[in-house]
Amino acid sequence: MLSSVELLVHKTKCITAVLLLTVVSTSLSAGEEPPLKAEPPGKPWRPYPELPDVLWYEDFETDSKLYGAGKIIEGAPAYSGKCMELGAHEHAKHEKLVWLEGKVNSTPLKIPGGLNPNAIFIQFMVWLEDSGEVRIKFKHAAGEYEEKVPVSKEKQWTPVICRFSDMRTKNGRPEAEHIAKSFEILFKPRDVKAYHKAYVDDIVITSTVRPPEILGALMSVRKAVVDLTKLPSKDGYAYSVQSQEVLKAIVKANKAKPRKPKSVLVMGARETDTQDLIKGLSAAAPKIKAMGFQFTPSAAPDESPAYGLEDMRTLLPSALLKENPEVVFLMLSAADALRPGRPSESVRVILERTLESGAIPVVCLPASAASLDKKEKPKVDGFINSVTSLCLQMSVPYIDAGVAIKSAQSPFEKIELSASGVESVATIAAQVFKHLDAFLFARKQG
Amino acid sequence: MRARTHLFSVLLSVSIYSCSLVAADVIFSEDFETLDFSKLPAGFSANGATDLSLADEAGKGKVLRINGKGNGWPSLSYTLDLNKVRGKKVRIAVAAKFPGAFTLLAGKDWARPKLQLVWKDKAGKDHYAEAVPEASKPDWQNLEASSLIDADAESAAVFIRVDLVAADVYFDTFVCDVDSAGGAPATPANPVPPANPVKPVVANPATPATPVKAGTTPAKVLTGPEAAAAKAPKQTLDDGGVIFSPELALALQKLVKPGATKNTFALVGPGLPIKELETKLPEKWTKVASTKETAGPLAHPRHLLAALPKFIAENKPEVVFIFGETVLGSRKVTHTEHFDWEDLARLCIRMGALPVLAVPAAQPADPKATEPKEDLRAVMIVAIGDANCPAIDLKSPSQIARRVAMVTDYFDKYVFCRVEPATATPGTVKKPDEE
Numbered sequence: 023m024l025s026s027v028e029l030l031v032h033k034t035k036c037i038t039a040v041l042l043l044t045v046v047s048t049s050l051s052a053g054e055e056p057p058l059k060a061e062p063p064g065k066p067w068r069p070y071p072e073l074p075d076v077l078w079y080e081d082f083e084t085d086s087k088l089y090g091a092g093k094i095i096e097g098a099p100a101y102s103g104k105c106m107e108l109g110a111h112e113h114a115k116h117e118k119l120v121w122l123e124g125k126v127n128s129t130p131l132k133i134p135g136g137l138n139p140n141a142i143f144i145q146f147m148v149w150l151e152d153s154g155e156v157r158i159k160f161k162h163a164a165g166e167y168e169e170k171v172p173v174s175k176e177k178q179w180t181p182v183i184c185r186f187s188d189m190r191t192k193n194g195r196p197e198a199e200h201i202a203k204s205f206e207i208l209f210k211p212r213d214v215k216a217y218h219k220a221y222v223d224d225i226v227i228t229s230t231v232r233p234p235e236i237l238g239a240l241m242s243v244r245k246a247v248v249d250l251t252k253l254p255s256k257d258g259y260a261y262s263v264q265s266q267e268v269l270k271a272i273v274k275a276n277k278a279k280p281r282k283p284k285s286v287l288v289m290g291a292r293e294t295d296t297q298d299l300i301k302g303l304s305a306a307a308p309k310i311k312a313m314g315f316q317f318t319p320s321a322a323p324d325e326s327p328a329y330g331l332e333d334m335r336t337l338l339p340s341a342l343l344k345e346n347p348e349v350v351f352l353m354l355s356a357a358d359a360l361r362p363g364r365p366s367e368s369v370r371v372i373l374e375r376t377l378e379s380g381a382i383p384v385v386c387l388p389a390s391a392a393s394l395d396k397k398e399k400p401k402v403d404g405f406i407n408s409v410t411s412l413c414l415q416m417s418v419p420y421i422d423a424g425v426a427i428k429s430a431q432s433p434f435e436k437i438e439l440s441a442s443g444v445e446s447v448a449t450i451a452a453q454v455f456k457h458l459d460a461f462l463f464a465r466k467q468g
Numbered sequence: 469m470r471a472r473t474h475l476f477s478v479l480l481s482v483s484i485y486s487c488s489l490v491a492a493d494v495i496f497s498e499d500f501e502t503l504d505f506s507k508l509p510a511g512f513s514a515n516g517a518t519d520l521s522l523a524d525e526a527g528k529g530k531v532l533r534i535n536g537k538g539n540g541w542p543s544l545s546y547t548l549d550l551n552k553v554r555g556k557k558v559r560i561a562v563a564a565k566f567p568g569a570f571t572l573l574a575g576k577d578w579a580r581p582k583l584q585l586v587w588k589d590k591a592g593k594d595h596y597a598e599a600v601p602e603a604s605k606p607d608w609q610n611l612e613a614s615s616l617i618d619a620d621a622e623s624a625a626v627f628i629r630v631d632l633v634a635a636d637v638y639f640d641t642f643v644c645d646v647d648s649a650g651g652a653p654a655t656p657a658n659p660v661p662p663a664n665p666v667k668p669v670v671a672n673p674a675t676p677a678t679p680v681k682a683g684t685t686p687a688k689v690l691t692g693p694e695a696a697a698a699k700a701p702k703q704t705l706d707d708g709g710v711i712f713s714p715e716l717a718l719a720l721q722k723l724v725k726p727g728a729t730k731n732t733f734a735l736v737g738p739g740l741p742i743k744e745l746e747t748k749l750p751e752k753w754t755k756v757a758s759t760k761e762t763a764g765p766l767a768h769p770r771h772l773l774a775a776l777p778k779f780i781a782e783n784k785p786e787v788v789f790i791f792g793e794t795v796l797g798s799r800k801v802t803h804t805e806h807f808d809w810e811d812l813a814r815l816c817i818r819m820g821a822l823p824v825l826a827v828p829a830a831q832p833a834d835p836k837a838t839e840p841k842e843d844l845r846a847v848m849i850v851a852i853g854d855a856n857c858p859a860i861d862l863k864s865p866s867q868i869a870r871r872v873a874m875v876t877d878y879f880d881k882y883v884f885c886r887v888e889p890a891t892a893t894p895g896t897v898k899k900p901d902e903e
Contacts, residue, residue, distance in 0.1 A: 322777060323778040323780075332818075336773075339774035364501070364529065367807075368807075
């Protein structure tokens, strides 16, 4: 799971890649030379583009890889959710220092990076077992500087705020042209005989405005992110900010040739799956007020049903041309996983072609049945992992069939999903289509 | 990409197994997709690790690269369990690509890249079976070697290595197996003196592997379509400008579905129109009219994938020739394009038509290019191997019409079996009179 900052770093990379792909493919398909003219320098990277004054925000609600030294914990003393417990500092045992490190250089953020250090503010909440001194340190290529803030309140959340320009060392002070590699938040207890617990939450770095002035807007943006994000373990399917942004860019790039609204092309792993899925979707959609959807079974031009990985590779492009659907639901099976070679490469090609066509793929991963034998299980599990990674890389929403069928009775028929298993998948799929309708296609939900 | 790797591995295995027609146990099969030099699988060891790396190869996924600097013996080896190999015939195979060259060291002919099986007999004498890749070949080569290990052998190991010379070689699908029946095969097809080097078996990747080697054909009297297929000529792009063979004819026979209009063919793809072709179409065959979506610059692989199924469903051609572009223009070949060509061939089969890929000549290298570019010819050759379909070479424009006619003739004789094949030696290459 990515942190709020990480999500947005990844998002930026994905959008750039997809936009580049779109530009190149569009210009090449039109028989033109790719643009050689250099683009003007863009705006500096911000984690929330809609809030350009926010340079950094972390609420530790997701397991971030941007932090070192401390560990993310859930529950008390956090009011709700998670916070960061500072870790013991190896090189300052005599002071009983605890600390965390924020890896700024793992993000595109440049700080100060030309901004006036006097206009940059750092704020975070601390909870300290003992009173003491909180230090905020920034390191850049040529040195470091820090600010020390005494905190007298114990065992309660206390805000700490400082101005970037207030940080100092013997050798210097922040300059606008510096670029920070990392920041550290350290705590030195009053009583240095023993380590004392210290927790940090809600780190905000802003420019121009003070953090308290923008926290309301920030919380609102963050809430939208939380509403948009869906986790397979909790929701049965995956959708994220980066999926949203990448897919939005694709929808926008294909605005000239709009697709049939609320139309879903369904391609099952087996012929019966497609029929069962459509039956299940038609029943599940009204129950969650997902109205007006049209579910079409995939077929070859000779009217024979098209299903399975092989047909997804050969016949999906023509089905997309004929049906012009907004969304394509692709269901994969254990049999697909057990195909010779590397079937996940087939999935990659299928997703690449679908996204290039402007339709939005939704993948249903196979479920790993208990009846798989010793040779089959690693293959199926490996395939599930590979396709999951692919979907994450390509920002494609996916359903975890293993989670979707949890409450189904007899969800398997040998190694494949039974009709009741497929019905459970259809229930989650209906939620995915409704979610896409609300967030990606931004249609009002009635 | 893995599909291609697997196919290749299957072809290798088929070729190995067919040598003896006895059952074999695979000792290891390493495709390098997940190889980690820091945690090599049990039995494997690496020497000169700085010269060993994994490289991404279009159509193959991860491959092993040994970039020998000429000052050592970089290798990847596997120590065989003597309990499993004593008294048995051990066979090893690997796919190798050696596009560069190397300088032979005076008096050290053995110093070169190679696939090698080494075992020590009771008296301490080393015995070798090896195969060497040909240098300056951009295509993948299949290497294999085998040896009967003494029942009291002291040690045995297999290697892929670059000995003492500066050479940059790529390897994939490193396989070792042993006759499960034990002992030498009853009727060994290619008896290999254990101590002597085995001449490398070099196959054109574009050519479907021959499952049964000369001299090992089972004594079975072929009749009907099988007999017709067996009479098909064996040709390659380099030798005849057409990919066709008895095995391919037999495979195609099994793919024929009812419903196609007899003796009709379609010409599709971005490589059209070809003026030399339009005026000399095969006699007895009728061409289905193409559309701008299926022939011409708009019909590049991705567009054709979307347009071709409907076209085939409406026109029902028996054979579809799919032409790659001789001149690419501004279109760039992507690293996954071989999947598109492969799928074009497969979708023809799915829709009841038999595909023939028409492969353009290699694009001249761009001296200004900073990165190696994907070459359409190479990409299409990979697709032909993966789809296992016939092909024609577009290298000589004056020969294109003749090759189209030749292939339709082959289809008549060896696939649809409508015309009695002339008496011909099976598997012989019909030399083109113009080349």
